[in-house]
Amino acid sequence: MIEYWHIFLAFFIPGIVGYGGGPASIPLVEYEVVQRYEWMTTSEFGEVLALGNALPGPIATKMAGYIGYDVGGVLGAIVAVSATVLPSLIAMIILLKLLLKFKDSPKIKRMTALIRPAIAILLAVLAYQFFATSYEGAGLVQTLILIAASFFLLERWNIHPAFVIIGALTYGAVFLS
């Protein structure tokens, strides 16, 4: 029983103090899992993280699900994922419900308008980080080819992202390996 409580705490704390989405909370998860509860060594954690990054989907829940399962079976996985997801989701639903209730008030309209440029820049910074990853891993020429190709496919010819992503993965597996 105490084990499940520890699993809950190990993922609850990074979930409520980690800002910037799942990837930003990974070092906090590592602290809990490796330093505090000693479920894994640093290198084991690094290995699980590397494998998680090779798979699609959000990283925080993949880590929580796997480590929870490793420590406490299926119930452990459920506890870990719930501790990661639920606290911030509940806060989110409460705040947005309030916002939706007052959405016609001029103050909320102004807030929506004033926030959007900041969100745009936040997304642009994220975009830059992904370009930088590719530049470091695959070089400038390949990065520019992939940027140009995905821009034309997605924006000019309106190809669904699914096909572009599968195409890019295939290209990477064949030409960048």
Place this chain on the structure above:
Amino acid sequence: MSYIGYKSAIERVVQVNFQLQKDIFISFFRAGMLGYGGGPATIPLVHKEVVDTYKWMDDEEFSDVLAIGNTLPGPIMTKMAGYIGYRVGGYTGMTNALAATILPTVVIMIALISFLVSFRDSPIVEGMTNSIAPVVGVMLFMLAFNFLRSSKKDLGWGLAIGLGVVSLIAFELVGLHPAILIGAIIIYALVKKTPSKQTKEGES
């Protein structure tokens, strides 16, 4: 209303809900399975499903969801999925969207971990990681551009670009955490007395 009338009405409600829940599941399953690079990389994919494909929200509401999501701690993808699922399909929709986002990748991770270990150092995996990053970058950049363009309508180019530049300096040069800046903008907008000029712009 006759019994048959009731029955078909009930059937219709059940059918509509089932269809909606199916759409919710498909949209978040697709976004999750196509998103490489963690939750933030899935933002443009969720936007595509929610705003373009199923039209559950407009750009403004979606950017509010992102804003609130960024001021709160925790993973961003599950906050988006849970809230949008709830907003569109109630608590069933929330559970459904969360399951579609989390379950497939967690199950794959647990089931394939020993198989994946042998591929860890494979150059193929590295090549795929490198080739997907620019695509995610382009999607995020286009979403950023669309948001900036749409805020021109509400604020005018001057204020929109001005706020953008201030945010860029705050995030990148000062190293201010995004949650603090967004929180400050929210408080400013809510506390400041409404001047007549901006109200008109907001309403027009």
